[in-house]
Amino acid sequence: MRLLLGAGVFVAVLLVSTSVFAQGEAVKLRLSSWDTELGMSLRVSEGSSIGTEFSEDLLGLRDDHYVPSIELIFYSSRFKLTLGYWEALCTGTEQLSTSITFEGTTYDISHLIESKLRMTSYDIRAQLNILSISRAEIGIVGGVRVFKYYAQIVDLTSSFAASDEAYAGTPYFGVAAQFVIQNLIALGASVVTFSYSNDKTKFKLNSYLDANIYTELRYGPLAGRVGYNKIKLNFEKTGTDAVDMNCYIKGPYFGIYITF
Numbered sequence: 001m002r003l004l005l006g007a008g009v010f011v012a013v014l015l016v017s018t019s020v021f022a023q024g025e026a027v028k029l030r031l032s033s034w035d036t037e038l039g040m041s042l043r044v045s046e047g048s049s050i051g052t053e054f055s056e057d058l059l060g061l062r063d064d065h066y067v068p069s070i071e072l073i074f075y076s077s078r079f080k081l082t083l084g085y086w087e088a089l090c091t092g093t094e095q096l097s098t099s100i101t102f103e104g105t106t107y108d109i110s111h112l113i114e115s116k117l118r119m120t121s122y123d124i125r126a127q128l129n130i131l132s133i134s135r136a137e138i139g140i141v142g143g144v145r146v147f148k149y150y151a152q153i154v155d156l157t158s159s160f161a162a163s164d165e166a167y168a169g170t171p172y173f174g175v176a177a178q179f180v181i182q183n184l185i186a187l188g189a190s191v192v193t194f195s196y197s198n199d200k201t202k203f204k205l206n207s208y209l210d211a212n213i214y215t216e217l218r219y220g221p222l223a224g225r226v227g228y229n230k231i232k233l234n235f236e237k238t239g240t241d242a243v244d245m246n247c248y249i250k251g252p253y254f255g256i257y258i259t260f
Contacts, residue, residue: 028073032255034229038063038090040117040247044102044151044164052100053244059115059153060094069253078132080139084123088249091116093156102153103162114154119249121231122146125192127176135180141192142173145210147233149245166243168235170194170205186216206234221259228252 038061043053056062069086092115099109107113125143132139152163174192181187191211197204214227230250237243 026075027260028071028075028257029260030071030073030225030255030257032069032071032225032253034067034069034086034251034253035065036063036067036088036249036251038088038247038249040245042117042151042247043244044242052102054100054102056090056092056117058094058096058098058100059113060092061090061115061117062092063088063090065251067249069255071257073257078129080125080127080129082123082125082127082143084125085121087118087120089116089118102151103164105160105162107153107155111158112156114156116150116152118148118150119247120148120150122148136178138177139175140173141176141190142171143192144169144171145208164241164243166237166241168203168205168233168245170196170208172208172210174210184218186218187214188216189213202238204236204238206236208233223257223259225255225257226252227255 038056040061041053041055067086067088069084071082071084073083074081093112094115095112096107096109100107123143123145125141125145127139127141129137129139131137146167146169148165148167150163150165152161154161172192172194174190176188176190178186178188189212191209193207193209195205195207209232210229212227212229214225216223216225228251230248232248234246235243236245
């Protein structure tokens with residue numbers, strides 16, 4: 001029911017928004033670099049073999065810090081449609097202090113492990129402004145985000161490797177606001193959230209939160225943005241290939257964009 005409600009909110013916002021998009025439409029391209037901090041716990045099981053719940057510290061995972069992202073934004077005075085993409089990669093090499101089980105395989109204590117975790121995000125977001133004046137806008141946000149995760153462990157001691165990948169998709173809704181000072185500086189924030197479960201697919205999204213705050217400096221068609229973004233995701237998938245993941249990605253970012 002919550003999944004249908006979330007999808008309905010997104011579709012409603014999108015349909016209403018497209019009816020007003022024809023008035024003063026424009027396109028923005030935004031490129032950003034996100035200085036991230038990653039925190040996670042992950043358990044991957046295979047059949048009756050229950051996987052070990054491990055963190056980034058157990059595997060010596062370190063993120064690449066600077067995560068590139070790209071957004072294509074179609075907007076008018078009352079509507080904004082954003083297509084977004086980013087990919088975060090964490091790698092590490094660690095000598096195990098305890099044995100772990102991943103994808104049905106047990107890696108023994110003292111073995112040298114090389115690990116990789118890649119998180120990819122695909123996002124489509126619609127915003128319909130319920131208040132839009134010359135220096136302020138407040139809007140309702142609805143969207144769909146799909147996360148793809150890929151995890152790999154290579155036992156350098158025995159040269160054995162195992163990997164797993166899964167998708168976690170969710171609709172979401174929330175609010176966004178932006179205030180402009182002297183047509184040069186803009187202050188903005190947004191927060192979206194959702195949770196749902198699907199018995200048919202044996203998938204449960206326990207929680208999803210995306211909070212963003214920023215400042216923009218504008219000059220003609222160009223602008224620079226600095227801000228802070230935090231994303232929290234907790235999902236589980238039961239069945240033969242079970243996955244239980246709890247993670248957050250947060251940090252400051254800097255971006256530039258051009259208006260066409």
